[in-house]
Amino acid sequence: MPNHTKILSHLDWLEAESIHIMREVAGQCSNPALLFSGGKDSIVMLRLAEKAFRPGRFPFPLLHVDTGHNYREVIDFRDFRAHQLGERLIVRNVEDSMKRGSVVLKTPTESRNKHQSVTLLEAIEEFGFDCCIGGARRDEEKARAKERIFSFRDSFGQWDPKNQRPELWNLFNARVHKGENIRAFPISNWTELDIWQYIEREALELPSIYFAHKRPVIRKNGLLQPVTDVTPAKPGDVIEEMLVRFRTVGDITCTAPVESDADTVHKIIEETATTTITERGATRMDDQTSEASMEQRKKEGYF
Amino acid sequence: MSALEHLPNSDQIGDTGLLRFLTCGSVDDGKSTLIGRLLYDTKTILADTLHAMERTSARRGHEAVDLSLLTDGLQAEREQGITIDVAYRYFTTGRRKYIIADAPGHEQYTRNMVTAASTANLAIILIDARKGILTQTRRHSYLAHLVGIPHIVVAINKMDLVDHDQATYDRICGEYLAFAAKLGIQDVRFIPLSALNGDMIVDRGEKLGWYTGPTLLDILEAAPTAHSERDERFRFPVQYVCRPQKSDDPALHDYRGFMGRVESGEIKSGDAVIVLPSERRTRIKRIELNGEVLPMAIAEQSITLLLEDEIDISRGDMIVRADEPAQITRQIDAIVCWLGESPLDPARKYLVRQTTRESKAALAGITYRLNINTLEQESAQQLNVNDIARVSFRLAQPLCVDRYEDNRSTGAFIVIDEATNNTVGAGMIVAAG
Numbered sequence: 001m002p003n004h005t006k007i008l009s010h011l012d013w014l015e016a017e018s019i020h021i022m023r024e025v026a027g028q029c030s031n032p033a034l035l036f037s038g039g040k041d042s043i044v045m046l047r048l049a050e051k052a053f054r055p056g057r058f059p060f061p062l063l064h065v066d067t068g069h070n071y072r073e074v075i076d077f078r079d080f081r082a083h084q085l086g087e088r089l090i091v092r093n094v095e096d097s098m099k100r101g102s103v104v105l106k107t108p109t110e111s112r113n114k115h116q117s118v119t120l121l122e123a124i125e126e127f128g129f130d131c132c133i134g135g136a137r138r139d140e141e142k143a144r145a146k147e148r149i150f151s152f153r154d155s156f157g158q159w160d161p162k163n164q165r166p167e168l169w170n171l172f173n174a175r176v177h178k179g180e181n182i183r184a185f186p187i188s189n190w191t192e193l194d195i196w197q198y199i200e201r202e203a204l205e206l207p208s209i210y211f212a213h214k215r216p217v218i219r220k221n222g223l224l225q226p227v228t229d230v231t232p233a234k235p236g237d238v239i240e241e242m243l244v245r246f247r248t249v250g251d252i253t254c255t256a257p258v259e260s261d262a263d264t265v266h267k268i269i270e271e272t273a274t275t276t277i278t279e280r281g282a283t284r285m286d287d288q289t290s291e292a293s294m295e296q297r298k299k300e301g302y303f
Numbered sequence: 304m305s306a307l308e309h310l311p312n313s314d315q316i317g318d319t320g321l322l323r324f325l326t327c328g329s330v331d332d333g334k335s336t337l338i339g340r341l342l343y344d345t346k347t348i349l350a351d352t353l354h355a356m357e358r359t360s361a362r363r364g365h366e367a368v369d370l371s372l373l374t375d376g377l378q379a380e381r382e383q384g385i386t387i388d389v390a391y392r393y394f395t396t397g398r399r400k401y402i403i404a405d406a407p408g409h410e411q412y413t414r415n416m417v418t419a420a421s422t423a424n425l426a427i428i429l430i431d432a433r434k435g436i437l438t439q440t441r442r443h444s445y446l447a448h449l450v451g452i453p454h455i456v457v458a459i460n461k462m463d464l465v466d467h468d469q470a471t472y473d474r475i476c477g478e479y480l481a482f483a484a485k486l487g488i489q490d491v492r493f494i495p496l497s498a499l500n501g502d503m504i505v506d507r508g509e510k511l512g513w514y515t516g517p518t519l520l521d522i523l524e525a526a527p528t529a530h531s532e533r534d535e536r537f538r539f540p541v542q543y544v545c546r547p548q549k550s551d552d553p554a555l556h557d558y559r560g561f562m563g564r565v566e567s568g569e570i571k572s573g574d575a576v577i578v579l580p581s582e583r584r585t586r587i588k589r590i591e592l593n594g595e596v597l598p599m600a601i602a603e604q605s606i607t608l609l610l611e612d613e614i615d616i617s618r619g620d621m622i623v624r625a626d627e628p629a630q631i632t633r634q635i636d637a638i639v640c641w642l643g644e645s646p647l648d649p650a651r652k653y654l655v656r657q658t659t660r661e662s663k664a665a666l667a668g669i670t671y672r673l674n675i676n677t678l679e680q681e682s683a684q685q686l687n688v689n690d691i692a693r694v695s696f697r698l699a700q701p702l703c704v705d706r707y708e709d710n711r712s713t714g715a716f717i718v719i720d721e722a723t724n725n726t727v728g729a730g731m732i733v734a735a736g
Binding site (some may be wrong): 011015057176 | 318319320321326334388389391392393395399400402414416418421422528531542543545546547552555558560562564566592593594601603604605618627642656657659711712715716717719721724725726729
């Protein structure tokens, strides 16, 4: 019989795997960046990066592609957390791409969310990044379920689902030619529940809008649309003041809150465990447009 | 049973870790239905996913929800009516988290199955009770065994279509055992199922009363996780060296942390170690992670090691315990599965990546190619995609290796084509030197 009966708990295992992936990026790539939005998944990623590299500095800067339509609380938190960690934060704005003419909105009110890809690719080119570390999870969406942990993108930033590199054991292949890049996903194997359990265990701070708060919303297509400067009420809309929280935060125009009175991480875990709607299904207006919309966006360079 | 009643507490009492398993079989065997059933009965499928499946089922004229829709993948796949790739799926019972690697049955079966199998500790091999053991069953079993999955569960599905007949089940078990013995498969268990009705997956159902063994979920809950069954040698490939510079903290001026993941075995502070391939000896001064000092570390833990002596160590070196040496070699014999669309070219040099180490490699010879259907050895001059063969490589740099049979981490490697940077081969070391 083996003399070690100790096994890693599922959170310890996930943490160890993610640290391993981040260190592989640091070991194999010459100029990586970590995508940090101030959202819960990327907050978990920063804790994992601390575990991977402290007492050293992170071997990569943090990069945020800002649509200009993010919640103030999240942007403030992003800046606060980067400063607290003493790490370099690079912000690139979709609005600058619009000024340059590389992003053209069909209508002034069109969501800028999918245009993040353009700005991201511009940032990759500007800084010569050969790898972007992202916080995507395979449980989020079916186009993600088949994505590699080290996902190859060609010089146009495109993902080709039919032509992915086989990924065996823990042996990752981050080799690229100049102009190509890798998207590395250290938390591929985490679920939404794992994320919340880890946030609780590590006592991680989060932007306040993840917790239950009062907010004016409009019921639309089964989702709650927040009433904001960017998404104002239209004539005839019925505005309700509801107790809500965000399960996922992102561009205001496509991220909806859910009705909830969970005001602590523990209550959120209980709610997550018993919820009946998937994270993106409850909250993402962009994924609902078509069954394949995430797959389409990823082919265009979305992370 | 509702899995969620056993949801983990944050203090993780009763957490039995994480099990990675593989499902093999084709859609015809009910594999997608089985996975759908596992997710559905453990309440992993949420209402919106279920509603989407209900709509699609109705559109396609099915009466009940077609659980196989859950594994319908990408638009690119639906367009071509094929499954391209391994998909990963997740569920939890509260006691344990599971990662399912779902390998498609038909297309690129060898490449996909070897990929999915490489990280699995258990394989569920599905057999259609009406059809019994097919060539495909043998192929899947052989590959699962080849890639070193220690536990095989043979699930005899569609029992509802053979009137839940025990004699049919017993006959298939007997045939399988005879063939498994020839392959050398040691741990194999059998279970009768009806994935469609959910019998013996999470709930026992009422029609298979003659079967007194555990349900499929019970088997999964009790299955040993990787590294938990036997003593293994300590293997620590160095991924990254931490030397904090320009630090305000004088204590960090001489800090040299060797960062990596324990691939196998365990290590304690004070243990004598050897650094490979230089074979320099020292002791573990401290094990830590993010400032926290750890008394010991076990397999699969990511840690930082500090050593007593100042030794030149970089990424690609491996730290092992002094009493558990590894082999240093410039020649490897291996079973290789060729994954690349272009054949293995004996005239070319390739790159081999093993642990965190890389070396240029040249083919020294193909001993035989394996016919995956007859399991016979054939002579071969080149290897094409999905071929499995025993080959030897000469290496430009020494690698620190174990036999794959002894260690699924240090015995494994991938082959990279430097022209395309693609991963074109997967290798399992049989002998070194």
